[in-house]
Amino acid sequence: MEKMCVAGLMSGTSLDGIDAVLVEIEPDLSCRFLDGISFDYSDEMKKRIEELFKPMISPKFLCEMNFLIGEYFAKAVNLLIKKTGVKPDLIGSHGVTFYHNPTEEKFDNFPLNSTMQIGEGAVIAERTGITTVHDFRPADMAAGGQGAPLVPFADKIFFYDENIPRVILNLGGIANVTILSKACETFAFDAGPANMLIDGAMKKFFNLPFDKDGKIARSGKTNQELLNRLMQTQYLNIMPPKSTGRELFGENFLNEILKSTDDTKENIIATLTEFTVKSVRDAFNKFIYPKTKVKELIIGGGGAYNIYMKELFGREFEPTTIIKTHEDFGISNKYKEAMAFALLAYTSYYKIPNNIKTATGAVKDIVLGKIIMKG
Amino acid sequence: MEKMCVAGLMSGTSLDGIDAVLVEIEPDLSCRFLDGISFDYSDEMKKRIEELFKPMISPKFLCEMNFLIGEYFAKAVNLLIKKTGVKPDLIGSHGVTFYHNPTEEKFDNFPLNSTMQIGEGAVIAERTGITTVHDFRPADMAAGGQGAPLVPFADKIFFYDENIPRVILNLGGIANVTILSKACETFAFDAGPANMLIDGAMKKFFNLPFDKDGKIARSGKTNQELLNRLMQTQYLNIMPPKSTGRELFGENFLNEILKSTDDTKENIIATLTEFTVKSVRDAFNKFIYPKTKVKELIIGGGGAYNIYMKELFGREFEPTTIIKTHEDFGISNKYKEAMAFALLAYTSYYKIPNNIKTATGAVKDIVLGKIIMKG
Numbered sequence: 047m048e049k050m051c052v053a054g055l056m057s058g059t060s061l062d063g064i065d066a067v068l069v070e071i072e073p074d075l076s077c078r079f080l081d082g083i084s085f086d087y088s089d090e091m092k093k094r095i096e097e098l099f100k101p102m103i104s105p106k107f108l109c110e111m112n113f114l115i116g117e118y119f120a121k122a123v124n125l126l127i128k129k130t131g132v133k134p135d136l137i138g139s140h141g142v143t144f145y146h147n148p149t150e151e152k153f154d155n156f157p158l159n160s161t162m163q164i165g166e167g168a169v170i171a172e173r174t175g176i177t178t179v180h181d182f183r184p185a186d187m188a189a190g191g192q193g194a195p196l197v198p199f200a201d202k203i204f205f206y207d208e209n210i211p212r213v214i215l216n217l218g219g220i221a222n223v224t225i226l227s228k229a230c231e232t233f234a235f236d237a238g239p240a241n242m243l244i245d246g247a248m249k250k251f252f253n254l255p256f257d258k259d260g261k262i263a264r265s266g267k268t269n270q271e272l273l274n275r276l277m278q279t280q281y282l283n284i285m286p287p288k289s290t291g292r293e294l295f296g297e298n299f300l301n302e303i304l305k306s307t308d309d310t311k312e313n314i315i316a317t318l319t320e321f322t323v324k325s326v327r328d329a330f331n332k333f334i335y336p337k338t339k340v341k342e343l344i345i346g347g348g349g350a351y352n353i354y355m356k357e358l359f360g361r362e363f364e365p366t367t368i369i370k371t372h373e374d375f376g377i378s379n380k381y382k383e384a385m386a387f388a389l390l391a392y393t394s395y396y397k398i399p400n401n402i403k404t405a406t407g408a409v410k411d412i413v414l415g416k417i418i419m420k421g
Numbered sequence: 422m423e424k425m426c427v428a429g430l431m432s433g434t435s436l437d438g439i440d441a442v443l444v445e446i447e448p449d450l451s452c453r454f455l456d457g458i459s460f461d462y463s464d465e466m467k468k469r470i471e472e473l474f475k476p477m478i479s480p481k482f483l484c485e486m487n488f489l490i491g492e493y494f495a496k497a498v499n500l501l502i503k504k505t506g507v508k509p510d511l512i513g514s515h516g517v518t519f520y521h522n523p524t525e526e527k528f529d530n531f532p533l534n535s536t537m538q539i540g541e542g543a544v545i546a547e548r549t550g551i552t553t554v555h556d557f558r559p560a561d562m563a564a565g566g567q568g569a570p571l572v573p574f575a576d577k578i579f580f581y582d583e584n585i586p587r588v589i590l591n592l593g594g595i596a597n598v599t600i601l602s603k604a605c606e607t608f609a610f611d612a613g614p615a616n617m618l619i620d621g622a623m624k625k626f627f628n629l630p631f632d633k634d635g636k637i638a639r640s641g642k643t644n645q646e647l648l649n650r651l652m653q654t655q656y657l658n659i660m661p662p663k664s665t666g667r668e669l670f671g672e673n674f675l676n677e678i679l680k681s682t683d684d685t686k687e688n689i690i691a692t693l694t695e696f697t698v699k700s701v702r703d704a705f706n707k708f709i710y711p712k713t714k715v716k717e718l719i720i721g722g723g724g725a726y727n728i729y730m731k732e733l734f735g736r737e738f739e740p741t742t743i744i745k746t747h748e749d750f751g752i753s754n755k756y757k758e759a760m761a762f763a764l765l766a767y768t769s770y771y772k773i774p775n776n777i778k779t780a781t782g783a784v785k786d787i788v789l790g791k792i793i794m795k796g
Contacts, residue, residue, distance in 0.1 A: 088529060102477040105520040109535035110528070113559070117531040145480040153485070154463065156492040160484035160541075167791065168559035181543075184488075185793065188547035397794050416542065416791035418560065419772050 047073040047396050051080070051132055053176070054381075054388030055119050055139040057165065058218055058348075061095050062255070063087050065384040066122040068130055071392045075203050081130045082381040085122040098144055098164075099292065108144070108164070115142055116169030123174050138391025138415070139180040140196075140383070141165035146183070146291055148192035148407075161193045171418040179391035182414040186401045191408030194289040198224040198234035198405045199393075200386030204377050205344060206232070212342045213334060213367075215359075216383075217241060217349020220290060221326050224405070229338035234405035235286035238279070238325035239295035240349050243318045246300045251311040260354025263319040266312030275306070276321045277328065286333050287407035322349070323358040330363075346372045346379045390414060422448040422771050426455070426507055428498050428551070429756075429763030430514040432490075432540070433593070436470050438462050440759040441497040443505055446767045450578050456505045457756040460497040473519055473539075483519070483539070490517055491544030498549050512553040513766025513790070515758070516540035521558070523567035523664070536568045546793040554766035557789040561776045566783030567664055573599040573609040573780045574768075575761030579752050580719060581607075587717045588709060588742075592616060592724020595666060596701050599780070602713035609780035610661035610708070613654070613700035614670035615724050618693045621675045626686040635729025638694040641687030650681070651696045652703065661708055662782040697724070698733040705738075721747045721754045765789060 049072050056065045063086035070078040087095065091114075097103075098111055119139055127133050141163030151158040167180035183193035201214045201224040211227035219242035224234040241256060248254045248262070257263055281290055307314065334340060343363055349355055350371060360369050372379035393400040399411035424447050431440045438461035445453040462470065466489075472478075473486055494514055502508050516538030526533040542555035558568035576589045576599040586602035594617035599609040616631060623629045623637070632638055656665055682689065709715060718738055724730055725746060735744050747754040768775040774786035 091529065094528075099480075102479055103483075104477055105537070106522060106535075108483075109520040109522065109537045110533045112537065113535040113562075114528060114531055114533065116563075145484040147481060147484065153469075153489060154466065156489055158485045158489065160481075160488040162480070162484045162487065166535075166559050166563070168556075169563045172560060172563035172787070181791075184541050184543035185547065187488075188491075188541070188544045394794070412547070413794045416556075416793050418791050419769070419788045 050135040050392055052388040052392050053123050053134040053137045054384040055122060056384040056387055057142045064119060064122040065381055066126045067381045067384040067388060068126060068132055068134060069385050069388040071389060077385060077389060079378055079385060083126050083129060085125060112164040113166045113169055115164055116166035119165050120170045120173030134176055136391050136395055137170060137176050137178040138387040139165060139167060139170055139178060140387045141180060147293060148289060159187045161187055167418050171420045175420055177420045178418045179394045179415040181416045182390055185412050185414045186406045186408045189408040189410055189412045191401060191406030192287060192289045195222050195234050195405055197383055197386045198232060198402045199400050200389045202226060202232050205375060210341050211338050212344060213340050214344045215326060217347035221322060225334055227338035231404045232402055234402060236289045237329035238282055240322045242295050243300055244315060247315055247318055257315055260319060260352040262312055263316040264354040266316030268320045269309045269313050269317045272307050272317050273320055277324060282325055282328055287405060319355050320358060323355060323362055327362045340367045342370050343367045344370045344372060346382055350379050425510040425767055427763040427767050428501060428509040428512045429759040430494050430497060431759040431762055432517045439494060439497045440756055441501045442756045442759040442763060443501060443507060443509060444760050444763040446764060452760060452764060454753055454760060458501050458504060460500060487539040488541045488544055490539055491541035494540050495545045495548030509551055511766050511770055512545060512551050513762040514540060514542060514545055514553060514555040515762045516555060534562045536562055542793050546795045550795055552795045553793045554769045554790040556791045557765055560787045560789045561781050561783050564783040564785050564787045566776060566781030569664055570597055570609050570780055572758055572761045573607060573777045574775050575764045577601055577607050578764060580750060585716050586713045587719060588715050589719045590701060592722040596697060600709055604713035606779045607777055611664045612704040613657055615697050617670050618675055619690060622690055622693055632690055635694060635727040637687055638691040639729040641691030643695045644684045644688050644692045647682050647692050648695055652699060657700055657703055662780060694730050695733060698730060698737055702737050715742045717745050718742050719745045719747060721757060725754050
């Protein structure tokens with residue numbers, strides 16, 4: 047194994063654009079963040095990406111989008127190379143999740159588990175001339191896992207401390223937690239929805255992409271009756287490992303909520319924000335505290351910028367569990383997921399298993415990803 | 422580079438099942454066929470596969486089918502291992518073509534070329550425990566090629582002889598030729614239709630899948646006027662590299678032919694059979710003989726079993742060009758394509774470029790495929 051400069055690419059569930067980072071990775075897997083950029087999709091491209099999530103799709107459109115998103119990923123890497131003057135040795139790309147469904151269904155005794163990330167790796171490799179590892183989720187799913195979450199592997203490397211039990215909370219579209227404690231094996235799961243519902247409602251009510259700093263939520267008041275109903279969501283009771291996404295907490299879920307209440311827009315946003323916090327708290331009570339004390343809760347993802355939501359977390363957890371940020375550990379919150387895919391690529395390249403079984407539920411340690419050779 | 426035992430997997434355009442072979446490959450790329458099996462899809466699975474080719478598809482169904490076809494591919498390899506007692510070191514899998522469109526269209530200045538083969542490689546690797554290379558077409562397309570044909574790379578290794586200029590003619594739905602001669606670079610193209618029209622007419626006239634041994638054609642007589650008209654088809658004049666398929670020589674083309682004549686069924690089948698032979702001959706005159714003499718014409722694909730068509734080829738080409746079969750070279754006609762994907766996997770694994778630029782039109786030599794590491 048050799049030290050490498052690795053580019054990591056992530057396009058989150060918000061689907062606004064691509065985060066690209068350069069990370070120096072040592073054979074002991076310690077990582078040094080070199081630089082990062084965010085590359086936004088054009089408005090027309092954003093519209094096209096939204097079209098991917100319709101109930102029916104034409105093969106032509108899907109396949110074109112797979113290649114086209116690959117072009118954008120490659121462009122992000124090439125811009126990063128131009129900015130830094132450093133050409134990475136390897137690229138790790140998550141892709142855009144087109145579909146993800148860990149299911150118990152079977153056909154002909156075969157599992158119907160499936161997942162598809164698009165953003166053609168062969169295009170990334172060709173346009174950059176750099177060996178590319180992509181499509182990390184299917185291997186875990188093939189091994190009986192949910193194919194998610196994958197970032198806990200990086201969380202463990204970034205944040206594990208045997209003396210301080212920590213939970214890493216990522217507030218993306220979904221709220222994921224990773225539990226790092228010597229009292230138990232590292233495990234992780236999706237606690238429930240985070241920005242997916244809030245952003246969806248902001249779009250509908252105000253045609254805004256998100257609730258900046260949580261100002262709208264702060265101007266409203268939690269609708270206790272609605273919150274109580276939301277807390278009955280069956281998903282919250284499922285034992286981890288578990289993962290969820292747009293299939294459960296997408297458009298339909300939001301529409302059902304909106305149909306069920308005539309409260310003000312502000313109050314609904316406030317309630318959805320509190321729902322995120324309460325459902326995470328609920329997950330601590332049910333699934334985390336029974337296994338370990340938690341001294342620090344490290345909040346990341348887009349939700350870390352929602353000041354109102356952070357206050358709610360403080361009210362809910364402190365002083366037993368102290369709220370911290372990624373930056374407190376020298377890790378860029380904005381770029382952590384992209385960094386994680388650089389680390390996943392590096393380990394895959396050297397055939398180091400890089401799923402966390404207790405996070406995904408896989409029956410064995412697996413080397414994730416597919417390698418496209420260049421150079 | 423080390424000698425390896427490699428499994429090759431192919432599921433052809435007829436979509437009835439999977440061909441799986443074991444091939445011993447030496448570092449000089451010489452190949453020895455060890456064994457092969459054909460593994461048919463269940464009737465229900467065949468129906469499901471047909472559903473893949475509707476104009477609109479649900480993401481759930483597509484993604485499930487990607488994983489499910491992977492399960493069938495893995496099962497084919499595991500059956501082959503059971504039969505032979507030999508566990509391969511590597512697997513190469515073509516997959517099932519879900520969509521393939523080499524186009525000139527652009528979006529945002531990016532090409533909208535795209536192709537997708539399904540049959541999840543991560544499932545094949547996991548169920549067999551064997552490193553798997555799959556998804557060979559996108560890399561060539563990313564490099565400006567048509568992503569097809571890929572078999573000429575294997576044809577060159579199987580059949581090239583610097584003293585004997587040869588053409589490999591594959592009579593599948595379409596007639597593809599690969600030209601192997603020291604007088605020119607290896608090139609390949611689709612000459613025109615082969616079984617696609619004949620099989621289509623057999624289905625309509627007799628509800629039979631194909632003209633066994635060419636008996637129906639033999640019982641008829643070529644309609645010279647119709648043949649002359651068919652020979653005017655514009656595609657035959659296009660300069661290679663070129664590829665075609667169902668888009669041009671499918672249902673519509675056949676219906677136009679049938680509308681234009683009131684000749685007997687047998688005479689029409691005879692004429693379509695002769696059209697295949699004459700259009701190949703025409704391609705020799707226009708595109709092959711100007712570049713090289715051809716001493717041997719090696720016929721393969723389903724059409725190699727059409728005795729009448731083979732006789733017509735003999736009449737047209739011999740004695741200048743001698744007609745041979747794959748078996749004359751110790752290559753199984755039935756399993757050649759599966760063998761080709763074993764060879765493509767082996768070369769990809771060792772980073773040997775394995776597209777034929779003059780066949781696909783790519784601007785450079787590329788290592789095709791994506792590697793999923795096991796063991």
